[in-house]
Amino acid sequence: MVSRPKLSGHRVVARVTLDVAVRQEFDYLVPPELESSVHEGTRVKVPFGQRQVMGVVTKVLDESPHGNLREIIKTVGGQALVTPPILRLVRWIADYYCCAPEVAMKAVLPDAVRKEADGWRERLFVRALPVHGELPKLTKRQTDLWNIVDEWRELPLQELVRLAGTTSATIRKLEDKGLVSIAPQISERDPYGKEHILPTQPLELNADQTAALKSVVSAMEALAKPNGQETKFGGDSVFLLHGVTGSGKTEVYLQAIEHALERGRGAIVLVPEISLTPQTVERFKARFSHGPQQTLVAVLHSHLSTGERHDEWHKIRQGRARIVIGARSAVFAPVEPLGLVVVDEEHEHSYKQEEAPRYNARDLAVVRGQQEGAAVVLGSATPSMESYHNVQRKKYGLLSLPERVDNIRMPLVRVIDMRSEARREKGISIFSPQLREAILQRLEKNEQVMLFLNRRGWSSSLQCPECGYVAECPNCSVSLTYHRAAQQLKCHICGHVETAPTKCPEGGCGNATIRFAGLGTEKVEAALAKGFPTARVKRMDSDTLKRKEDYRRILGDFRTGKIDILVGTQMIAKGLHFPNVTLVGIIHADLSLHIPDFRAGERTFQLLTQVAGRAGRGDVEGEVYVQSFTPFHPSIQYARRHDYSGFYEQEIEFRRELRYPPVNRVALLTLRGRSEDRVKFFADHLRKEMDELARELGDTVVAGPAPAPLLRAESFYRYQVMIRTPNMAVLSRKLAAKREALQTPDDVRLVIDIDPMTMS
Numbered sequence: 001m002v003s004r005p006k007l008s009g010h011r012v013v014a015r016v017t018l019d020v021a022v023r024q025e026f027d028y029l030v031p032p033e034l035e036s037s038v039h040e041g042t043r044v045k046v047p048f049g050q051r052q053v054m055g056v057v058t059k060v061l062d063e064s065p066h067g068n069l070r071e072i073i074k075t076v077g078g079q080a081l082v083t084p085p086i087l088r089l090v091r092w093i094a095d096y097y098c099c100a101p102e103v104a105m106k107a108v109l110p111d112a113v114r115k116e117a118d119g120w121r122e123r124l125f126v127r128a129l130p131v132h133g134e135l136p137k138l139t140k141r142q143t144d145l146w147n148i149v150d151e152w153r154e155l156p157l158q159e160l161v162r163l164a165g166t167t168s169a170t171i172r173k174l175e176d177k178g179l180v181s182i183a184p185q186i187s188e189r190d191p192y193g194k195e196h197i198l199p200t201q202p203l204e205l206n207a208d209q210t211a212a213l214k215s216v217v218s219a220m221e222a223l224a225k226p227n228g229q230e231t232k233f234g235g236d237s238v239f240l241l242h243g244v245t246g247s248g249k250t251e252v253y254l255q256a257i258e259h260a261l262e263r264g265r266g267a268i269v270l271v272p273e274i275s276l277t278p279q280t281v282e283r284f285k286a287r288f289s290h291g292p293q294q295t296l297v298a299v300l301h302s303h304l305s306t307g308e309r310h311d312e313w314h315k316i317r318q319g320r321a322r323i324v325i326g327a328r329s330a331v332f333a334p335v336e337p338l339g340l341v342v343v344d345e346e347h348e349h350s351y352k353q354e355e356a357p358r359y360n361a362r363d364l365a366v367v368r369g370q371q372e373g374a375a376v377v378l379g380s381a382t383p384s385m386e387s388y389h390n391v392q393r394k395k396y397g398l399l400s401l402p403e404r405v406d407n408i409r410m411p412l413v414r415v416i417d418m419r420s421e422a423r424r425e426k427g428i429s430i431f432s433p434q435l436r437e438a439i440l441q442r443l444e445k446n447e448q449v450m451l452f453l454n455r456r457g458w459s460s461s462l463q464c465p466e467c468g469y470v471a472e473c474p475n476c477s478v479s480l481t482y483h484r485a486a487q488q489l490k491c492h493i494c495g496h497v498e499t500a501p502t503k504c505p506e507g508g509c510g511n512a513t514i515r516f517a518g519l520g521t522e523k524v525e526a527a528l529a530k531g532f533p534t535a536r537v538k539r540m541d542s543d544t545l546k547r548k549e550d551y552r553r554i555l556g557d558f559r560t561g562k563i564d565i566l567v568g569t570q571m572i573a574k575g576l577h578f579p580n581v582t583l584v585g586i587i588h589a590d591l592s593l594h595i596p597d598f599r600a601g602e603r604t605f606q607l608l609t610q611v612a613g614r615a616g617r618g619d620v621e622g623e624v625y626v627q628s629f630t631p632f633h634p635s636i637q638y639a640r641r642h643d644y645s646g647f648y649e650q651e652i653e654f655r656r657e658l659r660y661p662p663v664n665r666v667a668l669l670t671l672r673g674r675s676e677d678r679v680k681f682f683a684d685h686l687r688k689e690m691d692e693l694a695r696e697l698g699d700t701v702v703a704g705p706a707p708a709p710l711l712r713a714e715s716f717y718r719y720q721v722m723i724r725t726p727n728m729a730v731l732s733r734k735l736a737a738k739r740e741a742l743q744t745p746d747d748v749r750l751v752i753d754i755d756p757m758t759m760s
């Protein structure tokens with residue numbers, strides 16, 4: 001620890017970011033008895049008005065411009081919880097994403113760690129003591145009990161009670177005889193602790209994988225000087241690993257991490273979906289549970305209990321877990337020193353946080369790598385336009401894996417024109433004859449099928465053919481989705497639920513032949529049960545996954561062949577590796593094409609390519625059926641041919657023409673309030689302010705105000721102003737200053753979203 005110079009007559013001052021929303025930092029005096037324990041990143045309790053609140057020390061000073069400073073009350077925790085590199089990242093987030101320092105700080109420090117109490121769980125453990133000479137006289141029950149303790153040497157008291165079928169009083173008798181000690185110990189909560197994982201060895205790499213690994217390892221070596229000090233970060237240390245589905249990207253990650261560990265550095269691996277975490281964790285734990293680079297692998301995501309999150313985080317902070325796997329918030333894991341950050345499926349919009357601070361974990365991974373001298377690998381079969389554009393501009397290096405491992409062929413993709421099918425069948429069916437026949441053939445061969453539809457529920461709307469009534473959400477500008485099993489109509493925006501009517505509820509109509517229009521995964525599941533009665537069918541969407549272990553259970557059953565057909569939403573679309581899946585059916589490929597968003601084509605191409613990539617990853621060649629009402633759309637045709645570069649070239653022209661990302665950057669300003677007139681009036685005023693700002697900046701385009709694609713959500717009306725600029729860092733600072741000066745009405749809220757991933 002570096003000693004702090006003490007100036008005569010001066011008291012040490014700590015600048016603190018408080019946990020309360022005040023949009024500024026405050027200075028406090030450090031009591032002499034706390035000077036040795038107050039550092040940057042230390043959690044402290046301080047007086048604030050009439051209250052006592054928690055906060056984080058962001059700077060230690062020898063003086064303050066403010067007078068009459070109050071003293072810090074106490075420090076919390078034995079070591080600084082926020083490391084200096086993470087503090088730098090917090091400041092960057094607050095500046096770039098236009099948010100208050102305390103909002104940025106809240107993102108990097110989980111609630112489970114922020115509490116004043118230490119949060120560790122203590123349990124009573126029974127430990128065998130050394131026996132000198134003969135055992136004391138024991139009853140048969142005590143002898144049986146001692147044999148268990150002697151075999152285990154140490155185990156929790158409650159576990160011993162269960163194993164031996166006895167009581168704690170009997171165990172205490174062994175303590176009285178000096179054979180065991182019973183004492184409280186910290187008992188860590190490990191979300192994967194009960195799983196038995198067999199160790200694995202590195203796989204042999206093909207030529208493309210070897211070249212990719214060599215580039216990443218060279219970058220890691222270049223980033224560290226011989227004395228361990230980081231060099232200045234260069235553009236040749238961020239890589240886009242563009243590998244087709246099944247090309248062995250994960251093995252490259254694993255071997256690159258092994259090199260980082262050899263150099264005494266840790267690694268963070270980000271995955272976009274919680275459902276991918278178990279499979280990823282299993283592979284990483286199997287590889288690093290043994291050998292010279294053995295380490296704990298920590299997991300961070302929202303499905304952990306508070307206790308699990310606390311214990312996993314502290315394993316990382318204490319340096320015991322040098323590999324971290326998790327969803328977007330894992331980008332803040334306190335890994336020191338950091339050698340490598342991997343962002344798997346880097347194109348996924350779930351890396352974007354939709355509430356303040358509205359960060360993108362992929363972009364923060366790059367920033368953190370730059371700040372800490374770590375290599376960054378962004379992996380995807382369908383890279384984001386932004387990342388591929390950075391390759392074209394030589395900001396990122398490109399690593400290519402154009403072939404599947406073991407010479408496995410890419411699946412054959414067939415596009416079915418559902419317009420002609422509808423004419424032939426005199427109506428729209430769920431499965432085209434071609435897809436139905438293909439499912440039958442695969443089931444006969446004991447092969448597995450995945451069916452994808454990115455809409456849950458039974459049907460997307462309830463309509464009356466008599467009077468035209470449509471069941472709509474009372475709080476949002478959307479129709480209600482019918483869920484048949486629950487006999488409910490639900491809003492997938494605000495969560496509103498009402499009982500499904502048996503006749504038209506419109507006054508005076510009462511028609512009993514109301515229709516449920518549209519299609520959801522629940523209806524597909526029922527159609528499969530009827531059309532393929534011997535097949536074992538399982539649905540996987542947010543309606544069926546109620547408990548955190550449901551993900552692992554369903555995927556485990558599918559892997560072991562207990563499920564023949566898995567139907568689901570986008571959570572089954574990516575990252576999953578099941579060699580016996582030989583057929584993938586995409587029920588309605590057009591759903592995401594018709595969203596009012598400039599990324600609609602890109603998102604459709606990515607989703608179709610990712611889903612198609614689940615097929616044919618074993619010995620049998622895969623087949624994909626894409627059912628579409630717009631079969632000749634470029635996104636569908638390029639996905640059919642697995643042609644990413646072709647898709648990119650035509651899409652970038654459209655983006656250049658309209659000055660959309662990645663050619664420019666976007667800031668989306670959304671105003672929301674309960675009165676549409678009030679929101680619209682202030683939106684007009686905001687537009688004038690933004691026009692003035694655009695003239696200041698130059699080369700900046702302002703559009704709007706316009707109603708948001710979803711005008712009303714959760715009872716709030718929403719209008720938007722969009723700004724496109726080539727220099728977002730400058731715009732962010734100007735926007736922050738403008739917001740402070742703006743007199744926003746009390747009943748209207750302004751949300752600034754930098755680099756939004758959706759326009760809704």
